[in-house]
Amino acid sequence: MTTLDQPTATAPNPVTSGDRPVRRELGVANALSHGFLLLWGLLTVLPLLWMFISSFKTNGEILADPWGLPGALHLDNWARAWTGAHIGRYFLNSLVVVTGSVSLTMLMGATAAYVFARYEFRGRQVVYYLFVGGLMFPVFLALVPLFFVVRNAGLFNTWLGLILVYAAYSLPFTVFFLTAFFRTLPTSVAEAALVDGCGHFRLFFRVMLPMARPGMISVAIFNFLSHWNQFLLPQVLLQGDASKWMLAQGLFALSVSQGYAGDYARLFAGLSIAVLPVLAVYVAFQRQVQAGLTAGQLK
Amino acid sequence: MKHGKWPLIVTFLVPPVLLYVFFVVSPYFQAFQISTTDWLGYSADANPVGLANFKTLWHDDYVWNALKNNAILLGLVPVLTIVLGLFFATMLAMGGRKGSAGVTGVRGGALYRTVYFFPQVLSVVIIALLWKEVYHPNKGLLTTALHGLGLPAPTWLGDPATAFWCVLAVMVWSNVGFYVVLFGAAMSAVPKEIYEAVLLDGASRFTTLRRVTLPLLWDTVQVAWVYLAIFALDGFILVQLMTNGGPNFSTDVIGVRMYDTAFGSETKFGYASAIGVVMFFLTLSVAVLSLRIGRRERIEYS
Incomplete structure (x- = not known):
């Protein structure tokens, strides 16, 4: 590599002699590093690509030649998955529930966080730590009682129940993150607005909330993906009526029925339907998505 | 901001607190209480049995088997993921040509x-279902690739000897990319002069990673460790969807144990809650321990 062309004369000191082998090693490592990076890239993409390509093949083609390309584009697989296996309906169900749950989470999370960040009152710390303490508890522990809490409230097998539960379990992180975010906003703007006779509510919705937009977007993306990908809660709280299922449940059912029917193409089409929109949104907004999710990690 | 703040505090705080206490706080408290009963399900009575469930648990070989698997995951998944994540992040950050720049x-x-x-x-569901097909013993990507090369292929998820490692590989696969991005973001905060100085001093890439990058990223690595440890103690969805704990309980994890106990063929809610309580304390101790052991002084760039 070009590193070997470096003029050694520019460094006329004893280090020079030891310098060359090191640089050669870096050159070799360079080629190696590209190799490893490419390998991992392939490992990531290949299963997804295979799924996508297989979704256009006939079942015969999938069994006879798993690595081959489809002879013709069999779009009927997608139709069978979309309508026959109701993936289309589940997709819309998930969209409705997650829209509701993310909106509710953001509204409740932002209002609570704003109070914690900006108002002094007795017991504030206690209530704040009550919320943030929830970060430490695994959902698993609550699963059995939660099932009965939801059932006794008449919310078992309802979307409303699922929306409320999603929102409740997302509050710890949302409140924690947004409280920190509201604290970073300058107080002078709020004080000026109050002096000008702006009410507390107006101040929040007209001034503070717009100022908190970057933080809100990060948390909203984080919550959207975690609600959209949720499987455990719908499986426990939305067991009955298959027409109300979430996408994850529908895909699972599709995979189970595929075991009996042997309709691999339909399963791959169903998975592709679920993957493509998410990947498209991710690629379009990847900077925000990566920021939102890594912010989630660094809480 | 003194006058008239109470209407806002009440309207903003009461609904979230109610929602949270109803769906989150109260179930957690109930879980501890249920774990000390013999509650068997939907209508049956729950009698207090003290710590009997925990005693049963102590002698339950299935629970121990699941815990053993969780322990192996705990030992391997965080290490492998973090090492690969750091490796690729380093490659991406400084794998380029070293010119005078x-x-x-x-x-x-x-x-x-x-x-x-x-x-x-x-979604984890999609990853699990997709990899189940990749591991398919007849038409899967892996089997046909090995056959194409003239090599024999194992039955992957169908064989108790390989199934566990196949699931473990998917866990690492699904996590590495995230940590590449996370570590990459942390590395970009490290001043470039530090690396340049180290490379000028003739340090190898491995030494740089071990002696410079790792200490500088320690906080981030530690957080990653805690998360991956919690992930390894869970692993429920991947296992349930790919193998459901089989074949012959070789991939069983504590989460699957608990789910089956509560919502499987029998509904032993008391016993399942006891497993949940154990999981809670395990998760908590692992998190606290890794934070304690990993504590070092913070490094700030001036």
Whole structure:
């Protein structure tokens, strides 16, 4: 590599002699590093690509030649998955529930966080730590009682129940993150607005909330993906009526029925339907998505 | 901000608190209480039995088997993921040519990062179902690739000897990309002069990673460790969907144990809650321990 062309004369000191082998090693490592990076890239993409390509093949083609390309584009697989296996309906169900749950989470999370960040009152710390303490508890522990809490409230097998539960379990992180975010906003703007006779509510919705937009977007993306990908809660709280299922449940059912029917193409089409929109949104907004999710990690 | 603040505090705080206490706080408290009963399900009575469930648990070989698997996951998944994550993040950050300009990122680094992150935005359900097909013993990608090379292929998820490692590989696969991005973000905060100085001093890439990058990223690595440890103690969805704990309980994890106990063929809610309580204390101790052991002084760049 070009590193070997470096003029050694520019460094006329004893280090020079030891310098060359090191640089050669870096050159070799360079080629190696590209190799490893490419390998991992392939490992990531290949299963997804295979799924996508297989979704256009006939079942015969999938069994006879798993690595081959489809002879013709069999779009009927997608139709069978979309309508026959109701993936289309589940997709819309998930969209409705997650829209509701993310909106509710953001509204409740932002209002609570704003109070914690900006108002002094007795017991504030206690209530704040009550919320943030929830970060430490695994959902698993609550699963059995939660099932009965939801059932006794008449919310078992309802979307409303699922929306409320999603929102409740997302509050710890949302409140924690947004409280920190509201604290970073300058107080002078709020004080000026109050002096000008702006009410507390107006101040929040007209001034503070717009100022908190970057933080809100990060948390909203984080919550959207975690609600959209949720499987455990719908499986426990939305067991009955298959027409109300979430996408994850529908895909699972599709995979189970595929075991009996042997309709691999339909399963791959169903998975592709679920993957493509998410990947498209991710690629379009990847900077925000990566920021939102890594912010989630660094809480 | 003194006058008239109470209407806002009450309207803003009461609904979230009610929602949270009703769906989150109260179930957690109930879980501890249920774990000390013999409650068998939907209508049956729950009698207090003290710590009998925990005693049963102590002698339950299935629970121990699941815990053993969780322990192996705990030992391997965080290490493998973090090592691979650091390795690729380093490659991306400073794998580029070393000219007089010093340390540069690798070409196409942004594309790599985009692609590596893919598994993170996919639902675990999709990852599990997709890999189940990749591991398919007849038509799967892996089997046919090995056969194509004239090599014999194992039955992957169908064989108790290999199934566990196949699931473990998927866990690492699905997490690495996220940590590449996370570590990459942390590395970009490290001043480049530090790396340039180290490379000028003739340090090898491995030494740089071990002696410079790792200490500088310690906080981030530690957080990653805690998360991956919690992930390894869970692993429920991947296992349930790929193998359901089989074959012959070789991939069983404590989460699957608990789910089956509560919502499987029998509904032993008391016993399942006891497993949940154990999981809670395990998770908590692992998190606290890794934070304690990993505590070092913070490094700030001036």
